[in-house]
Amino acid sequence: MHLLNLGILAHVDAGKTSLTERLLHAAGIIDEIGSVDAGSTQTDTLALERQRGITIKSAVVSFPVDDVTVNLIDTPGHPDFIAEVERVLGVLDGAVLVVSAVEGVQAQTRILLRTLRRLGIPTLVFVNKTDRRGARDTGLLSELAERLSAPVVPMGTVTGLGTRAAAFHEGTVTADVLAEHDDDLLAAYVEGTLTPGRVRAALRALTGRALVHPVYFGSAATGAGVPELVSGIKELLPAAEGDPEGPLSAAVFKVERGPAGEKIAYARVFSGTLRTRDRVPHGDREGRVTAIGVFDHGTDVRHESVPAGRIARLWGLTDVRVGDSLGVPRKEYGRFFAPPTLETVVVPGPATDRRSLHLALTRLAEQDPLIGLRHDEVRQETSVSLYGEVQKEVVQATLADEYGLQVTFRETTPLCVERPAGTGAAAEFVKKDANPFLATVGLRVEARPPGTGVTFGLGVELGAMPYAFFKAVEDTVRRTLRQGLHGWEVTDCAVTMTHCGYCPRQSHAHQGFDKSMSSTGHDFRGLTPLVLVEALRRAGSRVHEPMHRFRLEAPADTLGGLLPVLAARRAVPQTTQTRGGRCVLEGVVPAAQVHGLEQRIPGLTRGEGEWESAFDHYAPVVHGAVPERPRTDHNPLDRKVYLLNVTGRTGA
Incomplete structure (x- = not known):
């Protein structure tokens, strides 16, 4: 049996959960289609989701399409829950991106498709709400191609647009968009030897490589276009791959608590077969699987094993965390979306x-x-x-x-974050000056380009002291950098250990090991923060605040009232375009100002303004006082206070 792990993604209120209900109904999994407004949908199970009518947590449900078993993952659409979407992307074989025929391309739509394309996830587009007043088809196709910067292939036409009778009619796929990505197809097109079968084969291949995106129109409310979409899911999206006989490799994308408080992990198995009672390594921990639930026909059924390609719920892994690899670690995707700001x-x-x-x-x-x-x-x-x-x-x-x-x-x-302004170095030596620790630590801190994160390296011989002491220094460096000179996390820097030294295991005559005479990991963990912050002081650090890139479309005659408000909120328009009676501003704005602007825009634009923004970068704080964040550690910035907290005394 073929398997397909399918994600349903969209901007909030585009109708993604309603489409999920319609797909389950079409597959015979549910007898009645639930309503988001009534809180009766299959995948929005949290009480809060039902009350608010939005998806907060991803949910998995399975249904068959002929000989294909689809594990469908419904994801949140609101940008505040983008982290939930991020965890799902790494386990997908394909996706359906839902777009409203009325609202069109929205902020989250662009972010999602850009990410899906970057990850190479094959994606179909379903234009929903064709039965609503104001729905568009031809104009929306142009908008999809222009604002998503992606090749889209219309799979048919719509009749009765904007009425309850709206219907989708699958048509012949044109070869013009496909030919841009397939030289053989282009040659056949020019020679006049192109056949419908050759076009369809090219469509399957290019969709599977995420180079083009077939577009279906329809309505989750009436069911229009859904059968054609289901056929497209089966035909155009690739099946899950994986060798059930290979080494175990799986990824945990969700963790929840059961009725008794027990942890339940949701995992996609990429290789091998996971069985109950297996001891499974995950991260730096290990656990025994006590039960397995495999998704099948709208529910999860207890099984003794789960093979490659499937998604399962796992019990017994008490220390498991979201993002853990089970068995052989998979290649990390890295972060798909911006961190919280x-x-x-x-x-x-x-x-x-x-x-x-x-x-x-x-x-x-x-x-x-x-x-x-x-x-x-x-x-x-x-x-x-x-x-x-x-x-x-x-x-x-x-x-x-x-x-x-x-x-x-x-x-x-x-x-905010902190970044070193330059290079600084410091060192303290065992049994010298006022060093109360039996350890020598020297560190150099250097600024690195934005986005490169933190690296730790050795400028001394690895055999100069036990590896455990080097590990203690590195772990402490990373922990200490969570709070810089102004209390913010320090990033984009290289830390190099330049000096090291220790006291070997010693004891008084005829007595056992005496830790007061011998170095321990505690000495290195205690000294490292003092050396690191001194090196950071000498390098200097600057606080950077999060900046959003915004796009504001509004009536042109409201520009005079908008610009002063944008300026007061430190929003800087970088491009301005006028389209008929509307203007489009694009620029950057501090994240701290976004919520206030979102509240002001409707009143300033007669309710016609369209605002979208997303995190773009960090920029140095240049206005007002440098923001400080209260420290939660032993404060290595104050040597006496730090030593009193760590050693109970203020000096050697």
Whole structure:
């Protein structure tokens, strides 16, 4: 049996969950089509999803198409939950991108297709809501090609557009777009020897390589165009690959808690076969699989094993995390989307137990690692990183509904980073000056280009001391760089160990090992932060704030009122175009100003303004005071305070 792991993606409210319902109904999995508004859909199972009418967590459901078993993954459309989409992309064989025939290409539509193309994931486009007033077809095809910068191939035409009678009629595929990517097809086209079979074969091949994207029109509400889309899914998207006899390799893309609080991992198996009672390495840990659920005909059925190509739910892996590889690690994709750029402090209500709140937030972070908990022991505060205000509201409602914990939040602030301004070096030597640790550590910090992250290297011989001490230094360097001179995470730098030294295992005569005379990992972990921050001081660091790239389309006669507001919010238009009675501004704006602008745009544009923005880069803070972030560590910036916290004394 052929398998296909299919993702349904879209900008929020394009109708992706409704399309999922229609596909399940067409396959005979459900008897009645659920309603997003009524909260009765198959894949939106969380109470909060049903209340809000949006998808928050990815969900998996299986259905057959003739001899193909499709594991369909419904993903969130709201940009605040893009991390949930990111985790799914790495396990897909193909995707359907849903676009509204009324609203057309929206901010998230562009981000999603750009990412799908970059990853080479074969993608069909389904233009939904052709039955709605204001629906477009020909004009929308031009918009898809222009604004998505992607080759699209219309698979037919629409009649009755904008009415409940709207219908999709599959037609002959034209070869012009295909010929741009297939030289043999182009030659046959020029020679007049092209056949429909040759065109169809080229369409399959080019779609499978994510070079072109077939476009279907229809309506999830009426079912128009859905049978043709199902045929396209079967014919044009490639089946899952993988050798069930090969070494085990799987990826965990979702973790949830069961009714008894047990962890359940969702994993795609790429190679080999996973069986119950198998001991499975994942990350630097290991666990035993106690039960397996394989998705089949709308539900998951208990099985003793799951082979390559399938998606399963796994019980027993108590320490598993989202993103873990099971068995042989797979090649990492890296990050597909931007990291969260906002942060807020969680404020417990009067009757909320802080320990219970910390446990609940930890469990939420298990399911979404990018929540990024940051606990401040001194102030007894916990911060979470976020994509936007809707995500903050969802966290608040989840804590109340699932854990009975009432919380509020402080004002959302931008999540900045620090970058070294130059090069700096520092060293402390064992038994010299005021070094209280039995360790020698020298470090050099150098600035690197934006986007390169942090690297750690050795400028000393690897055999100069036990490997465990080098590992202690590297781990501590990475942990210390989470808080730079101004409290923000330090990135885009190279750290090199320039000096090292230790005291070998020693003891008094006729006595056992005496750690007061011999170096331990604690010495290197204790000294490294002092050396690193001194090197960073000498290099200097600059705070960079997150910047969004924005696109604003509005009536041209509202430009006079818009520009002063944009300027006040530090938005810098870089290009301006006029199209008839409308103008299009594109530029950059600090992430901290985006929410305020989103609230002002409707009033400034008579409700006709279209705003879209997404994280683009970090830029040095040049306006106002340099933002500081309270430290949560032992503060190596203050040597006396640090040593008092770490060693109980202030000097050697």
